[in-house]
Amino acid sequence: MKDLNFAVPQLINEDVKDYRKNSDERIEVEKTYDLMFNQNIKIPLYIGDEEIYTEERKEINPPHDNKKVVGSFSVCNEQHVHEAINNSLSVKNEWTSTPWQKRASIFLKAAELIAGPYRSRINAATMIGQSKTIFQAEIDAACELVDFLKLNIVYMNEIYHEQPITVGEVSNRLEYRPLEGFVYAITPFNFTAIGGNLCASAALMGNVVLWKPSDHQVYSAKVIMDVFKEAGLPNGVINLVTGDPVMITEIALKNKNLSGIHFTGSTDVFKSLWSKVGANINLYRDYPRIVGETGGKDFIFSHPSADSKIVSTAIVRGGFEYQGQKCSAASRIYIPNSKSNEIIQNLKEQISTITLGSPRNFKHFMTAVIHENSFDKIVSYIESARDSEDAKIIIGGDYDKSEGFFVSPTVILTTNPNFITMEKEIFGPVVTIFIYDDNNWKDTLKIVDNTSIYALTGAFISQDKDSIDYALKTLRYSAGNFYINDKPSGAVVGQQPFGGSRGSGTNDKAGSKLNLLRWVSPRLIKENFNPPTDYPYPYME
Ligand code: NAD
Numbered sequence: 001m002k003d004l005n006f007a008v009p010q011l012i013n014e015d016v017k018d019y020r021k022n023s024d025e026r027i028e029v030e031k032t033y034d035l036m037f038n039q040n041i042k043i044p045l046y047i048g049d050e051e052i053y054t055e056e057r058k059e060i061n062p063p064h065d066n067k068k069v070v071g072s073f074s075v076c077n078e079q080h081v082h083e084a085i086n087n088s089l090s091v092k093n094e095w096t097s098t099p100w101q102k103r104a105s106i107f108l109k110a111a112e113l114i115a116g117p118y119r120s121r122i123n124a125a126t127m128i129g130q131s132k133t134i135f136q137a138e139i140d141a142a143c144e145l146v147d148f149l150k151l152n153i154v155y156m157n158e159i160y161h162e163q164p165i166t167v168g169e170v171s172n173r174l175e176y177r178p179l180e181g182f183v184y185a186i187t188p189f190n191f192t193a194i195g196g197n198l199c200a201s202a203a204l205m206g207n208v209v210l211w212k213p214s215d216h217q218v219y220s221a222k223v224i225m226d227v228f229k230e231a232g233l234p235n236g237v238i239n240l241v242t243g244d245p246v247m248i249t250e251i252a253l254k255n256k257n258l259s260g261i262h263f264t265g266s267t268d269v270f271k272s273l274w275s276k277v278g279a280n281i282n283l284y285r286d287y288p289r290i291v292g293e294t295g296g297k298d299f300i301f302s303h304p305s306a307d308s309k310i311v312s313t314a315i316v317r318g319g320f321e322y323q324g325q326k327c328s329a330a331s332r333i334y335i336p337n338s339k340s341n342e343i344i345q346n347l348k349e350q351i352s353t354i355t356l357g358s359p360r361n362f363k364h365f366m367t368a369v370i371h372e373n374s375f376d377k378i379v380s381y382i383e384s385a386r387d388s389e390d391a392k393i394i395i396g397g398d399y400d401k402s403e404g405f406f407v408s409p410t411v412i413l414t415t416n417p418n419f420i421t422m423e424k425e426i427f428g429p430v431v432t433i434f435i436y437d438d439n440n441w442k443d444t445l446k447i448v449d450n451t452s453i454y455a456l457t458g459a460f461i462s463q464d465k466d467s468i469d470y471a472l473k474t475l476r477y478s479a480g481n482f483y484i485n486d487k488p489s490g491a492v493v494g495q496q497p498f499g500g501s502r503g504s505g506t507n508d509k510a511g512s513k514l515n516l517l518r519w520v521s522p523r524l525i526k527e528n529f530n531p532p533t534d535y536p537y538p539y540m541e
Contacts, residue, residue, distance in 0.1 A: 006101035008157045009108060011494055014115055014146040019134045019362065025120070026362070029127075029134060032120040033360055036219075037062070037128055041071030043222045045080055046240040048087040052080065058242075060219055063131040064358045064368040064404035070128055073218040076243040081210075081251040084239040088182050088208035089257060091236035096178050096206045098234075100160065104153045107204050110231035111149035114142060122223045126192045127359040129219030131367040131404075134359065136322045137192075139490075141220055144193035147493035148511055152201055155513040159520070169530040176520040178206030180286060181257030183519065185209050186249070186273075188265040189216035189370050190325050196224045197510060198262040199238045205519040207260070209238045212248050214265075216370050249273065253280055260289035260519060264327075264510075266425075267294040267453070267503050289518045293498070293505040295425040296327045296456030298479070298488045299448055301471065302343065303462030304336040304438045310485065311335065311461050312346035318459065318487030319431040320354065320409045323369050328457040328481065328489035328498075332422045333433045334444055340435045344394065347411060351395050356406050368404040369428050375405040378428030381421050382410055390416040391432070417447045425454065441467070445474040456500030457481040457488035480507050 019026045041060075044051035054074040062068055076084075095103075114122055119142050126137040164172040183202040187195040199211040213221040225240055241248055252258060253276045261277070263270055270292040277288055300318060302311040318330035335343050357364045369375050379399050385391040396410035412421055412432040421432040436444040448458070458479035460471040468484055475482065480500030481491060491498040497512035499505055508515045 006104060008104070008154050009150045011151060011154055013492055013494060014143040016139055016143050019138065021362075026134075029120040029123050030360075033124040033127060036121070036124045037068075037070055037360075039071070040069070041219070041222070043071065043073035043218055043242070045074045045076050045084070045242065046225050046238075047080065047084045047236075048091075048239065049235040054080075058215060060129060062128050062404075063370050064406075066368075066372075066401070066404055071219065073215075073222075073242050076241045076248065078247065078251060080243075081241055081248050084210055084241050085182060085252065085255055085257070087236045088210060088239050091234060092182070092208045095203075095208060095234060095237050098206070100156065100206070103204055103206065104156065106232045107149045107200055108153060110200070110227050110233070111146045113227045113230055114149070115146045118223060118227050122192065122220055122227075125220040125223045130189060130192070130217060130370065131359060132322060133364060133367060134362060137359070141192035144191070144493055145196045145224075148193055148197040149200060151494045151511065152197075152204055152516060155516050156204060158513055159516060164524070169528065171527040171529065173525050175523040175525055176205070177523050179259035179289065179519060179521050181259035182255075183207045183209045183260040183262055184249075184252045184258060185211045185262040186245070186265065187211070187213050187217065189214040190322070190327070191264075192217065192220040192224070194264050194510070195221050198264060200228075201516060202260065202262055202519045203233070203237050205516055207519055208236065210252055211238055211240045212245065213240065213242065215242065218242055249276070253277060254283060256283055256285055258284055258288050259286045261291065263290075263292040265294065270294045270505070291506050291508045291515070291518050293327070293500075293508075293510060294503065295454055296329070296500060296504050297332060297423065297425055297452035297454040298328055298330050298457040299332045299334065300330045300459045300461065300488060301334045301445065301448055302336060302339065303441060303460065303464060303467045303471075304338055305464040305467065306339070306461040307463065308339050308342040308346055311339070311343050312350060314459060314461060314487040315347060315431060316350045316354075316409075318489050320351075320366060320429045321489065323366055323407065324429040324431070325370060325427055326489050327504075328491065330459065330488050331426060331431050332451065333431055334448060335433060335435055336438045336441065337435050338438050344433070348395055351409050351411070354409055356408060358404070366409065366429065368406050370405070372401065372405060374427065375399070375401050375407065378407050378426055378430060381424070381426050381428075381430060382407075385412040385414075385419075385421060385432075388419070390414055390419050391421070396429075418451060423452045442470065442474070445471060449475055449478045453503035454500065455479055455502035456504035457483065459483040459486060459488040461485055477501065480504065
């Protein structure tokens with residue numbers, strides 16, 4: 001596909017590197033990790049051409065080594081937030097009128113930098129700051145971010161080429177204008193790629209962005225800002241502020257020029273943003289676009305025909321990778337009575353081989369959970385299962401925060417399909433199993449549909465084609481990403497556009513054309529080549 005002098009990239013995903021012992025990439029990332037772990041980095045605010053190092057600072061502590069200080073980030077005040085918004089608005093006209101091919105080439109360059117010279121840096125920052133194993137960092141910070149940056153250019157090109165028909169003496173065209181004000185991107189701790197994408201997708205479509213990353217993703221956010229700068233993104237197009245999320249949000253949401261919110265995070269925070277926008281609606285020039293991908297209570301349903309090993313592997317990978325801190329992580333599991341012993345036995349065997357520790361030690365499948373609040377919340381769910389008559393802990397249940405926030409992979413068995421850990425998002429390495437009577441598998445699907453407020457991801461595992469068709473119908477609105485004979489996590493940009501409905505978000509499918517459409521406000525332009533010169537119509541003769 002060619003347009004003017006710009007060839008859009010191919011729809012191909014970034015290759016995931018192996019990081020085998022003694023491989024070049026392994027040696028490189030180990031070296032970079034050690035350097036970044038000990039360099040005591042100071043992270044500024046990024047406002048226009050200024051990098052501001054505030055006096056008030058917050059420490060960055062790796063979750064797996066929670067007393068170690070690897071650096072600090074700047075805490076902004078109210079004035080900084082106003083400045084960041086005003087600065088973005090001051091560069092808006094220039095960015096908006098920058099040809100789309102040039103915008104695309106900047107983000108393409110950013111993708112190349114991440115895939116190449118910045119790969120080990122962005123992976124190491126994600127391992128240190130967010131406690132991801134090298135594999136989890138690679139598929140997120142390197143590959144998924146590269147995919148977002150590249151493939152969004154393909155989708156942007158498709159959008160721009162979608163035009164109305166032109167007939168007779170009239171020419172019609174749609175001009176895909178960026179939104180008139182600024183976009184506020186608020187991003188979570190758990191995916192470096194989401195941090196980069198939520199600001200870059202809106203900026204790619206010609207918007208200016210105020211980016212507020214999570215306090216627990218600032219190290220890798222800094223690498224992303226370095227990449228954007230080196231790629232040639234003009235100052236001010238994306239300004240980054242860190243600090244009190246309530247204060248920053250209060251100011252952004254009271255600004256008349258707010259045209260959009262691009263949020264990923266928990267459901268309660270998203271609801272609070274939505275109600276604040278509602279309360280402030282008379283302040284704005286636009287109706288702000290509100291895009292939010294939020295929590296999940298993702299299920300695996302094993303049909304009686306399913307292969308037990310496939311089910312237990314989907315539970316282990318889907319439930320415990322990245323310590324269960326993916327919005328798509330499996331956390332409620334439905335298994336048939338006839339296979340329950342076999343599945344649980346397989347689970348015990350697989351989980352007994354899992355070790356937890358620092359991501360710097362490559363043998364670990366799991367590391368620590370993100371911070372103390374999260375650790376304490378997960379522990380309270382584990383203890384509520386220990387104390388309940390409806391549930392028992394059959395695997396794991398141990399935890400220790402003395403050096404890092406470590407929670408061992410935990411499996412709860414419940415007799416109550418509405419037990420608290422079947423309903424609430426825990427965001428940790430805890431899955432709960434409910435055993436159903438084989439003959440009731442159809443009724444149990446109705447329970448799956450009704451149990452939680454969320455509808456993000458779900459998996460149905462079965463060797464029986466008819467049962468798959470039945471599940472697809474019954475669970476039509478239970479998940480925005482529905483997986484058959486697979487785990488419910490691990491969506492790949494361009495292959496499985498991601499998002500859910502109900503309490504899980506606005507389902508605008510990050511990494512697809514649907515999402516990019518939210519960041520434009522099309523103007524229809526009709527040109528008449530032969531305008532009439534008198535008003536009567538023929539029927540009036
Ligand atoms: P979080 O809601 O605590 O924080 C998300 C962002 O909101 C952060 O930048 C945070 O600083 C900010 N924030 C927190 N409180 C705020 C407030 N009162 N006002 C304004 N901003 C506020 O979420 P998290 O712990 O960083 O991430 C985990 C959550 O994100 C989980 O619920 C998970 O399911 C969800 N998530 C969803 C998806 C998805 O695609 N559906 C993807 C990743 C994460």
